Amino acid sequence: MEHVVRRLENKIAIITGGAGSIGKTTAKLFLGQGAKVFLVDLNEASLKEVVEELSSKNVKYSAADVTKPDDVKRYVKEAVNAFGKIDIFFNNAGIEGVVKTTVAYPEEVFDKVIAVNVKGVFLGNKYVLPHMNDGGSIILTSSVAGITGSLNVTAYIASKHAVVGMMRNLALEVAPRNIRVNTINPSPVDNRMMRSLEAGYNPEDAAGMKKAFENSIPLGRYADPVEIAQLVQFLASDESKFITGTTQVIDGGMNA
Secondary structure (H helix, E strand, C coil), rough: CCCCCCCCCCEEEEEEEECHHHHHHHHHHHHHHHCCCEECCCCHHHHHHHHHHHHCCCEEEEEECCHHHHHHHHHHHHHHHHCCCCCEEEEEECCCCEEEEECCCCHHHHHHHHHHHHHHHHHHHHHHHHHEEEEEEEECCHHHHHHHCCEEEEHHHHHHHHHHHHCCCCCHHHHHHCCCCEEEEEEEECHHHHHHHHHCCCCCHHHHHHHHHCCCCCCCEEHHHHHHHHHHHHHCCCCHHHCCCCCCEEECCCCC
């Protein structure tokens, strides 16, 4: 019988935003490829549901606020204690904020989006890196909103551009350790975040707004979470060992 080589055999991965659709789907793929996975999310009840759904002895979790240094240091310590090392960091937690013009955008919401999407990414990188094996892979979740503009989501746009900047800086910093750092930049994904944005742009006809978004994508549909997870899996694997400092756009042709 032929031995099947799994792409992430014996790799240890931390995934933030682990209770969301992309985080959960990525965890499932990682497990199938031989990895052990440590999930992080703010919502412990949702994390427990995901862990039960994944039903694997190779999954552990920690409820943590990615904007708080003590929480980040704690989840990193718990991951290392659970699995002994870190090979992959999918720094994925993020929020969308609200749909408002710049003039009307609430300062407290702006601050929260920047805290989660920028400071949370920075803190994750800062405290994971000292424990990461040389030759590891860091994948940061940006967006098509990190390489182009969009109406009325100023905090989200600013934060996702910032993620790209942090990625480029970090890729240069850690190249001597052979650690790769890349962003994924998805178009709209068929998940909770897009339901929120659809309703934010058109409260009277969210379904119509979804159709309008889909019409802006040459392939005519949203991405499925598993399609995003497959890209993350590739970037986490040794198949991408000469790819670093890049924005990996997965957008159905939006930026063509």
